[in-house]
Amino acid sequence: MGILEKLQNLDKRVFYLLMALAIAIPTIWPLGLEVSITPPVRKTYEFVESLPAGSVVLIGFDYEPGDEIELSPQAKALFRQFAAKRIKVVTVASFPVGPMFADECLRVLKDLGYEYGLDYVNLGYYAGGESTLAAFAKDPSSIFTKDWYGNDVSSLPLMQQIKSMADFSMAMTLNDGPTGGTGTHEWVRQSVMAHGTPFVIGCTGVLAANNMPYLDAGQVRGVLSGLRAAAEYEKLVGIKGDATRGMDAQSMGHVLIVLFVLLGNVGMVFARRRSNGGEKR
Amino acid sequence: MFVAKRIFDFFALMVACGLIGWWIRQAMRGANIRIRPIAGFDAIDEAIGRATEMGKPLHFTPGFGGLVAATFAGLEALSYIARKAAEYDARLIVTVSQPETYAVTEQVERQAYLEAGKADSFRPEDCRFISPDQWAYASGVVGVLMREKVASNIMIGQFAAESLILAEAGNTVGAIQIAGTTNAYQIPFFVAACDYVILGDEMFAAGAHFADNKAHLGSLRGEDFIKAICIGLIIVGAVLTTFGSNFLTNLLAK
Amino acid sequence: MFFKRSVPVTIAFVCGVLQVLDYFFKWGIVNKAAQETRAWVALVAVFALGLGAVNVLRVHLRRVQQNPVKNATSVLLLITFLVTIFIGLTAGQSSKPYKFIFDYIIVPTGSAIFSLLAFYIGTAAYRAFRARTLEAGILLVTGCIVMLGKVPLGEKILPFAPKWTTWIMQVLNVGGQRGVMIAGAIGFIAVSLRIITGLDRHTYGVE
Numbered sequence: 001m002g003i004l005e006k007l008q009n010l011d012k013r014v015f016y017l018l019m020a021l022a023i024a025i026p027t028i029w030p031l032g033l034e035v036s037i038t039p040p041v042r043k044t045y046e047f048v049e050s051l052p053a054g055s056v057v058l059i060g061f062d063y064e065p066g067d068e069i070e071l072s073p074q075a076k077a078l079f080r081q082f083a084a085k086r087i088k089v090v091t092v093a094s095f096p097v098g099p100m101f102a103d104e105c106l107r108v109l110k111d112l113g114y115e116y117g118l119d120y121v122n123l124g125y126y127a128g129g130e131s132t133l134a135a136f137a138k139d140p141s142s143i144f145t146k147d148w149y150g151n152d153v154s155s156l157p158l159m160q161q162i163k164s165m166a167d168f169s170m171a172m173t174l175n176d177g178p179t180g181g182t183g184t185h186e187w188v189r190q191s192v193m194a195h196g197t198p199f200v201i202g203c204t205g206v207l208a209a210n211n212m213p214y215l216d217a218g219q220v221r222g223v224l225s226g227l228r229a230a231a232e233y234e235k236l237v238g239i240k241g242d243a244t245r246g247m248d249a250q251s252m253g254h255v256l257i258v259l260f261v262l263l264g265n266v267g268m269v270f271a272r273r274r275s276n277g278g279e280k281r
Numbered sequence: 282m283f284v285a286k287r288i289f290d291f292f293a294l295m296v297a298c299g300l301i302g303w304w305i306r307q308a309m310r311g312a313n314i315r316i317r318p319i320a321g322f323d324a325i326d327e328a329i330g331r332a333t334e335m336g337k338p339l340h341f342t343p344g345f346g347g348l349v350a351a352t353f354a355g356l357e358a359l360s361y362i363a364r365k366a367a368e369y370d371a372r373l374i375v376t377v378s379q380p381e382t383y384a385v386t387e388q389v390e391r392q393a394y395l396e397a398g399k400a401d402s403f404r405p406e407d408c409r410f411i412s413p414d415q416w417a418y419a420s421g422v423v424g425v426l427m428r429e430k431v432a433s434n435i436m437i438g439q440f441a442a443e444s445l446i447l448a449e450a451g452n453t454v455g456a457i458q459i460a461g462t463t464n465a466y467q468i469p470f471f472v473a474a475c476d477y478v479i480l481g482d483e484m485f486a487a488g489a490h491f492a493d494n495k496a497h498l499g500s501l502r503g504e505d506f507i508k509a510i511c512i513g514l515i516i517v518g519a520v521l522t523t524f525g526s527n528f529l530t531n532l533l534a535k
Numbered sequence: 536m537f538f539k540r541s542v543p544v545t546i547a548f549v550c551g552v553l554q555v556l557d558y559f560f561k562w563g564i565v566n567k568a569a570q571e572t573r574a575w576v577a578l579v580a581v582f583a584l585g586l587g588a589v590n591v592l593r594v595h596l597r598r599v600q601q602n603p604v605k606n607a608t609s610v611l612l613l614i615t616f617l618v619t620i621f622i623g624l625t626a627g628q629s630s631k632p633y634k635f636i637f638d639y640i641i642v643p644t645g646s647a648i649f650s651l652l653a654f655y656i657g658t659a660a661y662r663a664f665r666a667r668t669l670e671a672g673i674l675l676v677t678g679c680i681v682m683l684g685k686v687p688l689g690e691k692i693l694p695f696a697p698k699w700t701t702w703i704m705q706v707l708n709v710g711g712q713r714g715v716m717i718a719g720a721i722g723f724i725a726v727s728l729r730i731i732t733g734l735d736r737h738t739y740g741v742e
Binding site: 033194251256 | 554558572579581627629634637641642644646648649650653656658661662675678679683685686687688691692697701704705709712716
């Protein structure tokens with residue numbers, strides 16, 4: 001068997017090793033590649049810019065640890081834009097670990113002078129998925145009586161002005177798909193469809209294809225998908241954060257996969273030619 | 282009385298339910314409704330047979346979802362698989378992610394063993410709740426596949442990003458793999474790594490395929506009629522919008 | 536049979552119809568009843584979680600009883616399970632010890648398992664993406680353009696890739712996705728209808 005035929009059946013471990021190197025090297029020594037801004041991200045940015053100063057937005061932290069690397073940078077970049085406009089933030093979560101991610105991301109706002117209870121609130125986790133979200137959308141106090149830190153929700157000034165989903169100027173989910181929590185479809189049904197609240201999607205890269213129809217149909221105002229969108233948003237708000245650094249590693253990973261797929265096909269073509277030649281002889 | 286902008290939705294739902302209900306009634310009265318063969322479902326017997334011949338366990342998981350339609354379709358398949366596994370004395374290991382799904386899954390499996398006349402063969406410890414955390418579930422299932430060296434791996438239900446991790450683990454232990462999900466963006470992963478894939482809403486034919494369930498057959502026919510109406514609306518809408526009319530768009534928004 | 540089938544079907548029917556009526560109509564008592572039943576879902580989910588926890592304990596205690604040395608991972612699981620519950624109940628979920636478990640155990644392990652996808656997608660794509668037919672060839676070319684169009688380095692290799700990627704995602708992909716979504720939604724209506732009318736016997740675990 002020649003080298004070219006061998007390309008068809010390379011050992012998995014060779015690929016694993018090369019992939020580990022392709023990701024590790026640019027993480028340690030960044031390449032500093034520039035990202036361009038795609039239309040879905042620009043639409044999101046422009047929509048947030050159009051919100052009046054002092055608006056209140058609702059963010060669902062509907063993801064788990066594995067997806068933190070893609071979704072937390074989206075939240076942090078968005079929060080910087082919110083801070084510039086003094087937009088107030090309420091967070092909820094459909095996974096038990098969600099409030100902890102919210103807590104970590106909300107530190108961006110705290111560091112920029114936001115005050116808890118007045119400018120931002122972390123309500124915590126709700127069980128029961130879409131049904132509970134629907135109940136929350138009609139009457140938040142029916143689901144949350146205490147916030148994540150144990151404070152009475154009724155005592156928080158920000159929550160006193162929220163009587164239903166319609167009181168939010170924007171709702172958003174940062175979600176990793178239909179993985180047990182409330183994902184895009186559930187949020188769209190319970191926010192924009194049920195209460196007319198403008199909606200924005202933040203999702204992992206793999207969900208981009210699934211969420212685009214909502215943007216094209218005009219049901220949502222923007223879509224942020226994956227680390228790439230977070231990197232673009234960081235560029236728009238003028239910072240170089242985790243997402244910008246992560247794009248170098250992602251670049252190398254994508255190129256390596258494409259390279260391997262092409263090599264496999266080259267091997268297949270040569271093997272096929274050789275076997276055809278053999279048959280002729 | 283009506284909530285604003287939901288009048289059309291209400292009547293659309295009524296028409297859909299009416300069509301499905303009418304065809305269920307027709308099917309129960311003996312209307313001749315047939316479904317095309319679905320390779321993934323047909324391969325399930327082969328997967329059970331392989332596990333029996335090799336004396337190795339068979340693994341099934343309804344995925345990561347809660348009690349949603351895709352999970353119920355998976356449980357329909359499980360009912361058949363558990364009955365056949367009981368008949369052939371093949372060991373069936375079921376892994377579940379969501380707690381509410383676990384309760385229903387165990388009941389479905391227990392009932393299938395009872396129907397096969399082998400209630401005593403059901404081992405509750407082989408119906409395993411893993412974790413509602415996505416990656417804990419994924420690693421738990423990979424652990425089961427690797428430790429138990431399963432001969433066949435069947436994954437039908439709601440799957441997200443863990444799909445490929447499970448499928449590659451099954452591939453590594455050399456199991457015959459059958460997968461099905463309605464999550465369009467996970468289907469490519471299954472196609473790449475599994476032997477048979479049940480595509481999208483083909484899953485909802487599980488009850489009709491395995492049990493010749495009249496209600497299921499009727500509802501499938503009803504669904505086909507609704508799809509035909511939707512296709513008609515899409516074509517008419519595209520033509521009207523192209524010629525500058527917003528009639529259909531406005532009607533749908535009523 | 537009455538308690539195994541008739542009662543659950545009646546409850547399912549009433550709860551299901553209530554949600555539908557609540558979505559479409561402004562009827563005070565119906566809206567209130569629907570809101571109340573939705574709040575019950577959270578309660579049921581929490582009880583089910585308890586049931587799941589009992590199963591985890593049962594499975595792993597049995598494994599430890601059989602052979603604690605061979606099943607050392609089960610011992611580890613039981614210890615971490617009990618420690619996490621103890622800290623969560625006594626110190627609270629926003630406490631420092633709980634946050635330590637979250638930051639230094641749950642997040643890194645979760646991220647590590649997710650990151651396996653980078654390796655697995657590569658080998659799966661390498662095995663499956665072979666241009667054996669015209670359709671497979673189109674899939675291969677499209678996949679490569681989208682992969683390159685999504686990253687800055689890909690833009691350098693194929694400058695047109697981002698523009699083509701946007702077109703592929705927003706035109707070709709959206710058309711297909713809408714078809715799958717519509718078909719799936721119709722299927723969901725049918726399954727829901729069968730469940731609330733008791734025609735889906737497996738939902739209730741009875742013949």
